[in-house]
Amino acid sequence: MRIGVPRELEPGERRVALVPDAVSRLGTGGFEVFVEPGAGAAASFPDKAYAEAGADISNSPWEADGVVKVRKPSAEEVGRLRDGQLLVGFLEPLTDHQGIERLAERGVHAFAMESIPRITRAQPMDALSSQATVSGYKAVLLAAERLPRFFPMLMTAAGTVAPAKVLVLGAGVAGLQAIATAHRLGAVVAGFDVRPVVKEQVESLGATFLDLGILGEETAGGYARELTEEEQRRQQDALEGRIPEYDVVITTALVPGRAAPRLIPAGAVAGMRPGSVIVDLAAEAGGNCELTQPGEIVERESVTLVGLTNVPSTMPYHASQLYARNVSALLQHLAPEGELALDWEDEITAGACVTREQAAA
Amino acid sequence: MRIGVPRELEPGERRVALVPDAVSRLGTGGFEVFVEPGAGAAASFPDKAYAEAGADISNSPWEADGVVKVRKPSAEEVGRLRDGQLLVGFLEPLTDHQGIERLAERGVHAFAMESIPRITRAQPMDALSSQATVSGYKAVLLAAERLPRFFPMLMTAAGTVAPAKVLVLGAGVAGLQAIATAHRLGAVVAGFDVRPVVKEQVESLGATFLDLGILGEETAGGYARELTEEEQRRQQDALEGRIPEYDVVITTALVPGRAAPRLIPAGAVAGMRPGSVIVDLAAEAGGNCELTQPGEIVERESVTLVGLTNVPSTMPYHASQLYARNVSALLQHLAPEGELALDWEDEITAGACVTREQAAA
Amino acid sequence: MSRDVTNLLYLITIVTFILALRFLSHPTTARRGNWIGAVGMLVAIVVTFAQHAVVSYWEIAVGMIVGGSFGAVAARRVRMTAMPQMVALFNGVGGGAAALISLAEFHNLAPDPGSLKTDISASIMLSAIIGSISFAGSMIAFAKLQELIRGRPIVYPLQQPTNALVFAAVLAAGIAIAAGSEQQWLIWVLVAGAAVFGVLFVLPIGGADMPVVISLLNAFTGLAAAATGFELENNVLIVSGMLVGASGTFLTLMMGRAMNRSVANVLFGAFGQLAPAAAGGAVAGATDGQVRSATAEDVAVMLAYAHKVVFVPGYGMAVAQAQHDVHALAALLESRGVEVSYAIHPVAGRMPGHMNVLLAEANVPYPQLKELDEANAEFSRTDVALVIGANDVVNPDARNNTASPIYGMPILNVDNAQQVVVLKRSMNPGFAGIDNPLFLNPKTVMLFGDAKESVDKLTSSVKAA
Amino acid sequence: MSRDVTNLLYLITIVTFILALRFLSHPTTARRGNWIGAVGMLVAIVVTFAQHAVVSYWEIAVGMIVGGSFGAVAARRVRMTAMPQMVALFNGVGGGAAALISLAEFHNLAPDPGSLKTDISASIMLSAIIGSISFAGSMIAFAKLQELIRGRPIVYPLQQPTNALVFAAVLAAGIAIAAGSEQQWLIWVLVAGAAVFGVLFVLPIGGADMPVVISLLNAFTGLAAAATGFELENNVLIVSGMLVGASGTFLTLMMGRAMNRSVANVLFGAFGQLAPAAAGGAVAGATDGQVRSATAEDVAVMLAYAHKVVFVPGYGMAVAQAQHDVHALAALLESRGVEVSYAIHPVAGRMPGHMNVLLAEANVPYPQLKELDEANAEFSRTDVALVIGANDVVNPDARNNTASPIYGMPILNVDNAQQVVVLKRSMNPGFAGIDNPLFLNPKTVMLFGDAKESVDKLTSSVKAA
């Protein structure tokens, strides 16, 4: 089976769907890979490396039997797809209904990375986790760079530097990684989440759990249930009282398919010390903070608000490496011997598929 | 004694010479402090905080008996100084001969923070150390943010992320702090210095010492001696062979009063993997890397070169806090009961003074 | 040689036996201890030969050769797995010898009125009873372990009254002897009755509990030997017999404790009044399908004498924040020449890289961390896989059981190692909420408790080993 | 009560003494052990009174009241610092009693020809010699410690030949007695000569070494008591005397080891052949200006029974990478109810925040870290300040000695704590290259060795304490 890797066109996107290492691994699994020249350049993978890994960089990736991407294809790209062709990528099936419609019309077998069920067997394909890992780590670096203070405590001849206090709201994959990274840097870290199991997980990283007295439930997939309006209000109030204690707040709270929950009202931001930093990893879904400007870094009330929407792309090398592994695992699942063999009974195949040949799934 | 704190005029300088905490401490020691409005704003110290600490924000700081600054005064500022007035700050006595000349002409008692002898007793006044601590920490954050990779190792369902390899050249105060910070973040860290005692110090931080077979000597003050030309060449050659192994190189090598030693030739940069980062903390003294552009962040040979010249200023809150402690300690030394009592027999007073009343020192 | 000189020379034997016991209690010196004991035994035999009262040299020598060769051949020939029944056998013959000595002494002294002082006759009766019980009981234990008779508890109606009756008869004969009766038949009744009691006593005890029973009978034989010492006014018999009696008793208690059962439960459990404890099982006698729990000392010895140990951390290590302690244990093992590595499963813990973060904090060197494939290649040459609070990531159902919700997940094949030790607090499942057949694997022992505390205990025990 | 019943009842005393010794070896049970011993002693006295052979009840009772009250009053009145000489005194009178018993026995038995068997006469002579040496030696030790005579070694010409001569005379008399001579004067010569030898033996030993000497003489008295047991064919005397003899000998060796000196060196060092080891000094007898080194067990007991311990880390902790071990020790102490904190000097280590980085890595909670001023306010209510590889930052010269290059630097005033323990590898100076008078402070003991290893040893020892 031939797989094409086009260059990502989305502005600011530096990742690539397959890295040379994955190309050579797929090669031994019966796949042939067409890579568009320059596809990996922004992620520090030169064309030479692809060629050495056995990729074909002369053919157009769109000619292949399947196309793997990071971001959903643009309208123009969709036009190059054909009936029965395979498409893999973050296709935003829950929010971009129009895009999915277009794909259905072209009759492609489209698999959305974010729709892969979060079951044990599917973990190697779980791109949400791998990219969230990057975001969580990077969020701390973004905050640390912008904070006019030290993260760690230092007792020096010129006096003692108090450690920064960091609060992480939403302790899923990204949140836990943020907690771990901030803790490593020496900050005093607290985590908060509405799922009850998270308390132990936060503590297992050496941090403390912020008890607000608000706990929701976990749904079957391990995701959080959306809070009721009343619960949301109580949460906002409780947080407004506690947030001014912190120098850095990193928010990651998401509920799949919904707008990100509003956790930090403008009042809470105003209460923070000048120079404090908020990194809102939920910016793409509207942000957990009322003042977040998705895609931008702004200052409000002397507080820096980091609302970058594509954090993993700022660390393209490893983000691509992990994503490529996820994609390869999915490809090997869909085409075990290098030949497409879609088993619609299979939980992963059925779950990840958003459009099918000749008919929408 | 009245002490004035003007706003720093140097572009990009966000620090302030005294913070509110230091103001109130000096207040109990017999000092009165005049703070220029807005002096601490960039460092997140609002005027209100100064007022609460007992500072006078209505009088001009230049009226005071002494003026404390971070950076050396501009020509215009020098014009406002008067005979017998006290001046404290980073006055660059070893490099800015003209500036010192001007100060001498005005007849001020000028004390340069960088000239305070590095003796045990003077440690609380040692602003070189306190600011180098900030630089060392920040250098790692600058590198980590720009590196397209993770610092720590991660073994995940989507494959293993190898830890970043970090090399720190020059393991003085800044270098050691950089080593410690990179190690905290999970990188594999090596340190190198020409002073033989440093090996143990590097290892005491859990890092390894890069043995290049080149060792210089330590001078009486604990500084490094300048290498001979032959030694320099050997060092460059040895480093050129080793540097491509590393993802991040942080350089801090300095010899007081000289141009920074050239450690990294252009060839070594070209040998590095694409996406690698070099942070040159010696940029202000010309840089340890041949390709460094002082004051700028540039990309050369797919390597990011961070040549910022005023790194402490990027973390103004704590940098100012530490600096203010250093300055207060010096003030209390020069004016024990709040009354100037200069003892020219004293090692610190004599060592730090660069110009005296009516005559150059 | 006069009797007094003999007794003084016996002191050498006494000293060697004391040293032998000390040395036997320590893994590094145990073998040497056994040799020291053997040398002491030789001294005692030579000294006894040299005593001028002993005359029938030849007969004795022949007897010794016969018995000795049997012992040597049996002990050498037997398979390693049959060692426990050998111990039972040799213990039995020792008890039998003590009983016979008493029989002979009584036969010898009784006809000579007044020569039997109360303490002597009491000693004779004690050593006859205890020796005989030990003989017969050990033989039954041997037969059970050798599967000559079925290993399961043998119970029948009126068992307890029968036992009580037999014991009462034995006791009556014993009291009569101690009280001064010098009827020959009494001693025969005594010995025979005690033998019957020994049989009845051991029959209802299950095969898995035999090690504890043998240890108890071992202490009995020691006591019987001490009693013969009183009969013969012989210091080496009193001291050695009592040393074995005392240390054997203590050892029996410790073995019971290691099985999480009281000795009373072991001995009388089959009578139904005391149900066997549900959780524990004997380390020595466990069979497939049973959870075996071990003590920290036990595991420490495994680790200390292993060549290669692989640590398998999981979420439990994180919860217990045991990473520093784990590194300390690994470093200790390394300093003893054990090859140490860590097998990191890609989804161990609750976030990607969870184990990395913790182990880096504890300064574990990166090269010791092995990825899944690399680690799996190493398990076959691993002596001990130490699973620290991991569960799902070592669940063999993922490999074998198509019905399992985690079927298909690649796991760490710790069951390829020689031995597996699992540190967790209970039999509770992990994240996936499913049972783990690894815990029932005969290779596996569980060390229950908080991971941090367990690892700390292991560290101190390894230091002591 | 017959003698045999008495002897059996003495077994109670024997058992209590064994238990007393076991309990005395453990800090938590030591006091109980002493009480158990006292109860056992009471049993022995009552039992002896009840023996029908004993008739002079009143005289004995009066004697006991006289001796007992003296003992009680002396023991209660004495200052805590004078305890060692009290032990010497009571040991001496015990030895004296043993010698007198032998004297009386000889006087009693000798006139009755043939009643003195060789073993009895040998025992008499041994207990007389040993008891007498112990009596006289202890009195000299008492006098030295009480400063009735000067504490320094007393040497004079021909000392060794004199000692040898006296000893030969005593030995000759002893051999004569053992060989069966029943001359009364022989025993007087023996006792007197042994007393002279005891005096000569202890005189040349310095005051600081007295604890070891007293321990040795204590073992001697035990042996003398055991020998009287042989004279009187009395089991409790033999067992108790020998228990003390054996454990006392072992204890003497351990005390020597704790001082880094061989016992031979202690006893004969003054004769000049063996120069005292340069580095070590006795823990118990050290005076100002001397470096005292302690063992890990010793320090562990200090820590385990302290109320508040302050850790003072320095560059040495960093070099040894002991931070994880330090935290483990601190956590262990906390779990035992000890209040623990860390005093962080602003320039400890080699870079600003050096200690912070390391302690954070080991997960030491931030609130336990105390800044200079805060820590200094706490030292006066600190039991033990544990200095781990710090040197310059605890150098009191910075406070007191204007000539010192570090004069004026604020330091951690660890010398305000009750006790100071310094962990480092040698007497080498730190960064500033200057000597540290703290190490000579009488409050300070040094625990030499790599900080990591020392801390690990402390942890295991605290667990055992």
Next chain:
Amino acid sequence: MSHGLLLTFEITILVLAIFLGFEVISKVPTLLHTPLMSGTNAIHGIVIVGAMLVAGLGHKDTLTTIVGLVAVVLASANVVGGFVVTDRMLEMFKKRERREPDS
């Protein structure tokens, strides 16, 4: 001197031996339980001394001699078998320790 005195001394010995027995084996690792049991089993083979004395004292009647000789046979089996079995168990132990590195 009475026979009773001797008895009291014998009992004293007994008591001391009990304490020594307990003292000496406190804190054995579980793994050594079986070898230690086997080792003490060999030690109580000391009954061979009793058997030799009973069998060897010439002036006894035949029954005594025969029973004594049987006791000798049994005790010898105990002694030799006990030490050999223990040694084999401990050998297994040692081997593991000595195994040379295989990497």
Next chain:
Amino acid sequence: MSHGLLLTFEITILVLAIFLGFEVISKVPTLLHTPLMSGTNAIHGIVIVGAMLVAGLGHKDTLTTIVGLVAVVLASANVVGGFVVTDRMLEMFKKRERREPDS
């Protein structure tokens, strides 16, 4: 039964006591050296039993009785003083442990 036999039993007791003595005090912490020395010092006060026997057996001559009584006095001082001193030493020890928290 010979006197020699009793002697051998006495020596056996001696040997066992030696081992017990060593066994029981192995591994005492240095801080307990002095109290332990003092405690054993009290225990050898058991010579008081010997002194009582010598002084108390009525049929002896005056010298024996007097010497015996002096021995009783000395031994009593040893016993009482020994236990009291030890207790005081250990009391000091205990107090420290019991000190109530002062913060």
